[in-house]
Amino acid sequence: MAGSITFSVNGKSQTLALAPETPLLYVLRNDLELNGAKFGCGLAQCGACTVIADGAAIRSCITPLGDVAGREVTTIEGLGTSEKPHPLQKAFIELQAAQCGYCINGMVMSAKALLDQSPQASNTEMREALAGNLCRCGTHTRILRAIAQAQKEMAP
Amino acid sequence: MREMGLGRAIPRTEDWRLLRGRGRYTDDTTLPRATRLYVLRSPHAAARICSIDTTAGLKSPGVLAILTGEDMAREGFGTFASRVTRQRPDGKPNFVPPYRPLALERVHHVGEPVAAIVAETLDQAKDAAELVAVDYETLPSVTDTAEAAKPGAPTVWEEAPSNLCFLFKIGDKSAADAAFARAQHVARESFLISRVTANSMEGRAALAAYDEGEDRYTLHAGLQGPHGMRQEIANVFGLPATRFHLISPDVGGGFGMKGSIYPEYILALWAARLIQRPVKWIAERGEGLISDHEARDNRSTVELALDQNGKFLALRVNTIANLGAYLALSGVHCPTNNLGGLAGTYTIPAFDVTVTGVFSNTLPTSAYRGAGRPEASYCIERIIDVAAREMQLDRAELRRRNMIPAEAMPYKTALTFTYDSGEFEAMMEKCLELADWRGFEIRRAEARQRGKLRGIGMASVIESAGGPPGKPMEEGAEIRFDPGGTATVLMGSHNHGQGHETVFRQFAQELLGLPFDKVRVAYGDTDAVYHGRGTFGSRTMMVGGTAFKAAAEKVIARGKEIAAHLLEASALDIEFSDGRFTVAGTDRGVDLAEVAKASFLPGRTPKGMELGLQGAAVMAPSDASFPNGCHVCEVEIDPETGTTQMVRYTVVDDVGRVVNPLLLKGQIHGGIAQGAGQALLEAVVYERESGQMLSGSFMDYGMPRADDFPSFEVGSHDVPCRTNPLGIKGAGEAGTVGALPAVMNAVADALRPLGIARIDMPASPEAIWRAIQAATT
Numbered sequence: 001m002a003g004s005i006t007f008s009v010n011g012k013s014q015t016l017a018l019a020p021e022t023p024l025l026y027v028l029r030n031d032l033e034l035n036g037a038k039f040g041c042g043l044a045q046c047g048a049c050t051v052i053a054d055g056a057a058i059r060s061c062i063t064p065l066g067d068v069a070g071r072e073v074t075t076i077e078g079l080g081t082s083e084k085p086h087p088l089q090k091a092f093i094e095l096q097a098a099q100c101g102y103c104i105n106g107m108v109m110s111a112k113a114l115l116d117q118s119p120q121a122s123n124t125e126m127r128e129a130l131a132g133n134l135c136r137c138g139t140h141t142r143i144l145r146a147i148a149q150a151q152k153e154m155a156p
Numbered sequence: 157m158r159e160m161g162l163g164r165a166i167p168r169t170e171d172w173r174l175l176r177g178r179g180r181y182t183d184d185t186t187l188p189r190a191t192r193l194y195v196l197r198s199p200h201a202a203a204r205i206c207s208i209d210t211t212a213g214l215k216s217p218g219v220l221a222i223l224t225g226e227d228m229a230r231e232g233f234g235t236f237a238s239r240v241t242r243q244r245p246d247g248k249p250n251f252v253p254p255y256r257p258l259a260l261e262r263v264h265h266v267g268e269p270v271a272a273i274v275a276e277t278l279d280q281a282k283d284a285a286e287l288v289a290v291d292y293e294t295l296p297s298v299t300d301t302a303e304a305a306k307p308g309a310p311t312v313w314e315e316a317p318s319n320l321c322f323l324f325k326i327g328d329k330s331a332a333d334a335a336f337a338r339a340q341h342v343a344r345e346s347f348l349i350s351r352v353t354a355n356s357m358e359g360r361a362a363l364a365a366y367d368e369g370e371d372r373y374t375l376h377a378g379l380q381g382p383h384g385m386r387q388e389i390a391n392v393f394g395l396p397a398t399r400f401h402l403i404s405p406d407v408g409g410g411f412g413m414k415g416s417i418y419p420e421y422i423l424a425l426w427a428a429r430l431i432q433r434p435v436k437w438i439a440e441r442g443e444g445l446i447s448d449h450e451a452r453d454n455r456s457t458v459e460l461a462l463d464q465n466g467k468f469l470a471l472r473v474n475t476i477a478n479l480g481a482y483l484a485l486s487g488v489h490c491p492t493n494n495l496g497g498l499a500g501t502y503t504i505p506a507f508d509v510t511v512t513g514v515f516s517n518t519l520p521t522s523a524y525r526g527a528g529r530p531e532a533s534y535c536i537e538r539i540i541d542v543a544a545r546e547m548q549l550d551r552a553e554l555r556r557r558n559m560i561p562a563e564a565m566p567y568k569t570a571l572t573f574t575y576d577s578g579e580f581e582a583m584m585e586k587c588l589e590l591a592d593w594r595g596f597e598i599r600r601a602e603a604r605q606r607g608k609l610r611g612i613g614m615a616s617v618i619e620s621a622g623g624p625p626g627k628p629m630e631e632g633a634e635i636r637f638d639p640g641g642t643a644t645v646l647m648g649s650h651n652h653g654q655g656h657e658t659v660f661r662q663f664a665q666e667l668l669g670l671p672f673d674k675v676r677v678a679y680g681d682t683d684a685v686y687h688g689r690g691t692f693g694s695r696t697m698m699v700g701g702t703a704f705k706a707a708a709e710k711v712i713a714r715g716k717e718i719a720a721h722l723l724e725a726s727a728l729d730i731e732f733s734d735g736r737f738t739v740a741g742t743d744r745g746v747d748l749a750e751v752a753k754a755s756f757l758p759g760r761t762p763k764g765m766e767l768g769l770q771g772a773a774v775m776a777p778s779d780a781s782f783p784n785g786c787h788v789c790e791v792e793i794d795p796e797t798g799t800t801q802m803v804r805y806t807v808v809d810d811v812g813r814v815v816n817p818l819l820l821k822g823q824i825h826g827g828i829a830q831g832a833g834q835a836l837l838e839a840v841v842y843e844r845e846s847g848q849m850l851s852g853s854f855m856d857y858g859m860p861r862a863d864d865f866p867s868f869e870v871g872s873h874d875v876p877c878r879t880n881p882l883g884i885k886g887a888g889e890a891g892t893v894g895a896l897p898a899v900m901n902a903v904a905d906a907l908r909p910l911g912i913a914r915i916d917m918p919a920s921p922e923a924i925w926r927a928i929q930a931a932t933t
Contacts (some may be wrong), residue, residue, distance in 0.1 A: 029183075029184075034177065035177060035178075035179075035181075035184040036176070036177020036178075037177070038181070038357070038358070038408070039183065039359075039438070040357050040358075040359075040441070041441035041853075041854050042440060042441060043441065043853070043854070043855075045441075045853065045854035045855055046357065046441075046854055048357055075177065076175075076176065076177040077176060077177045077178075079176070080176070082172070085172075085175075089172075089175040089176065092171070092175055093167050093168070093171040093172060093175060094167055096167055096168060096171070096655075096818045096819060096822050098168075098171050098174050098175065098653075099409075099653035099654070099655075099822060099826060100356070100357065100358070100406075100407060100408045100409040100410075100652055100653030101170075101171075101174030101175075101179050101406065101408065101653065102179075102181065102356075102357040102358040102408025102409060103357045103408075104174055104175065105177055108175065126862075127862050127863040128863065130861070130862035130863075131861045131862055131863050132861075133861075133862065134355075134357065134854065134859055134861065135357065135862075136354070136355055136356055136357050136409050136411070136830070136859070137409060137653055137822075137826045137829075138825055138826035138827070138828065138829025138830055138833075138860070138891075139822060139825060139826060139829075140829065140860070140861070140862045140864070140865055141825060141865050141866075141867050141868060142822065142825065143862065144862060145867075
């Protein structure tokens with residue numbers, strides 16, 4: 001297809017005929033029906049839209065679609081299944097880290113990128129990795145505990 | 157049997173949906189042929205609208221409609237209501253400004269909607285908005301609370317001279333005056349209780365549709381009380397409530413802010429009818445910051461009279477409350493209806509409380525976690541610390557000397573509340589022990605060696621929940637069984653993060669013995685749910701729980717008749733326990749699920765009895781509850797940068813009987829985070845001259861982040877509430893009520909060795925650095 005962009009989302013190849021400057025967040029939500037990433041501010045200032053591209057946490061609201069051409073994007077929908085939840089999803093539920101749930105996508109995806117890259121991440125590194133993710137329900141301390149719990153489960 | 161009943165720490169059933177990105181927030185729903193609404197807003201704090209020319213905008217590609225205040229006036233729309241009325245000094249009811257969805261002739265704050273543009277896409281609507289020519293004649297404006305109240309300030313409304321909306325007094329002035337006259341010591345201080353905004357992570361949103369066949373409107377929006385909102389919207393349209401269907405799905409944070417009626421709901425619904433297509437509006441973040449109702453913003457002068465032994469004799473409070481340019485639905489309520497907390501956990505014999513409500517060229521102020529409660533606690537708890545410092549008494553000891561003893565319950569305060577229960581001193585001792593209050597000076601000295609200023613602060617606070625006191629509002633609950641024997645619980649309260657889907661399953665297990673997987677909890681749909689007040693004021697567990705219990709009792713009563721028929725016994729001999737009806741004294745019985753199935757079968761029910769099994773109740777408890785708690789906060793300040801780090805936080809709370817400790821502690825954590833956020837970081841700032849919003853983005857409005865908090869230590873000292881059948885007190889706002897004074901008392905204590913007597917919220921690095929510079933140079 002002429003003028004189309006191909007990239008992978010949650011392991012599935014997608015080819016879309018969209019303007020390359022379209023923010024990835026809108027592509028995920030409007031064209032791929034993946035609503036897990038949220039619009040919080042549109043300016044990469046809150047983290048609600050975080051997804052993972054080739055292992056790195058990125059803000060999908062300011063990432064042009066063209067930037068992920070040929071890359072592997074993971075959204076929260078691609079994490080675990082009902083039968084086999086991701087350790088982060090499990091820990092967030094067990095420790096009741098989510099309240100309204102709107103920031104949680106970003107918290108989980110930022111944490112996943114961190115733990116995938118540095119399985120031994122320290123508490124300080126966790127705090128730093130999440131410093132760009134806002135949560136107004138004030139569940140930060142539980143989110144950090146949940147990440148630490150998931151880290152243990154993910155340890156080889 | 158009740159392993160999932162009340163009191164158990166059970167993870168939430170709703171979380172699996174939210175943790176997989178399967179939540180359903182307003183923007184996650186689309187409707188075929190949906191269009192987009194963009195709202196053109198006033199760039200001025202005060203101006204006359206000389207003209208609006210929409211000609212060029214209407215020719216812009218994709219534009220479907222451009223609507224103005226004049227269009228709205230022609231259609232006869234009403235204005236937004238103010239729920240509470242107070243009096244002017246002359247005794248007449250306060251002036252209620254005409255709060256219209258679109259400005260007419262004048263604008264009164266930056267961000268006020270001026271025109272509604274509907275187009276095929278958002279970009280097209282924004283392009284057209286650029287072509288709408290509005291000719292403004294700017295006028296002088298005032299945004300600051302104290303300045304708005306000063307003589308000669310620019311007038312916001314000519315109908316309200318001196319910007320005065322109301323003058324509200326409670327207490328007994330002559331008794332207080334007499335007490336002050338004989339006082340040995342009077343502590344006096346002025347406090348600025350800053351203006352904050354909720355900034356829910358999900359901004360406000362609306363998806364409106366109009367069904368021409370039925371002449372009926374549907375609104376999807378994140379709301380806290382859909383039924384109340386349906387009536388407010390119907391009133392603005394001048395139509396019956398039956399013509400509106402409100403759906404409030406998952407909501408990404410409410411905090412009181414989403415309890416207000418807002419212009420965009422009306423504009424989206426109206427436009428959907430005009431263009432006969434669905435209309436979607438999603439607040440951009442900057443737009444939310446100039447259109448969401450804000451909160452608090454008080455200037456309070458507080459005086460505490462004490463005798464030579466430190467016994468409190470009287471409290472005098474003079475507050476100027478900034479109401480904004482218009483009155484929000486709860487705008488007058490917040491600064492006047494939750495003053496009872498000023499009495500605190502203490503025996504204060506006399507009060508003299510005056511609140512002056514003023515208009516300003518700012519967004520309306522309304523409810524935000526606590527809605528007047530944290531402000532009241534802030535005044536009493538901070539002035540006690542001032543008194544202790546001046547009288548050279550230990551702060552805990554001064555509180556102890558004045559605490560209401562447990563045996564005095566029920567205790568009628570000299571202000572407005574009558575507390576049903578509470579063991580304030582035992583709770584404070586427990587908290588001081590957990591927080592190692594007595595060992596603090598060692599930690600202070602150790603920090604000093606590291607060049608840090610360490611401080612400790614406490615607050616013993618109480619607030620009303622599920623009120624108003626004396627005449628609490630009701631909630632609706634319904635339990636519907638289907639012919640398969642499973643149940644749907646329909647609640648009038650609204651879940652936006654509190655965990656209601658889980659806790660009402662716990663109620664169903666506790667009271668009806670139903671397993672979690674046989675119950676669905678529904679809410680947030682005015683067509684499905686019979687009646688609801690909604691979620692605010694820490695009310696749902698006690699008020700919704702009271703209604704649920706009444707509904708469950710109806711199910712049991714009816715179930716007994718059916719069970720008696722099935723078991724060939726008298727209904728009087730049927731007992732119900734743990735989901736099973738049995739004939740007293742025998743092992744013959746039948747499960748509730750079987751009774752529910754039988755209830756739909758004419759042959760299996762008593763002759764002449766109506767079929768089906770359900771119970772519904774709209775109920776209020778006999779009184780509000782009074783959750784209370786003791787908070788201790790420790791901070792360390794870096795004098796070089798002014799940065800404050802919370803290093804320790806301990807709270808012991810009494811929220812009555814606990815439904816789910818896991819969720820409860822989450823609510824307490826969140827409340828503390830929001831209180832600490834206001835104390836240390838957050839502030840809505842308007843530019844003095846122009847009235848422009850300076851804190852208009854997440855880069856300008858500071859909020860707490862993951863690296864800002866220590867781990868909170870949460871203890872409990874639960875004393876069951878005596879005024880509702882479940883013994884539950886509220887919990888949602890408790891953390892904020894205590895955190896505001898506890899954090900600021902700790903900051904003040906840390907700065908005390910430098911001779912800094914006063915520090916106001918937010919105690920930002922800049923504010924502290926400046927205070928230190930002024931004190932040390």
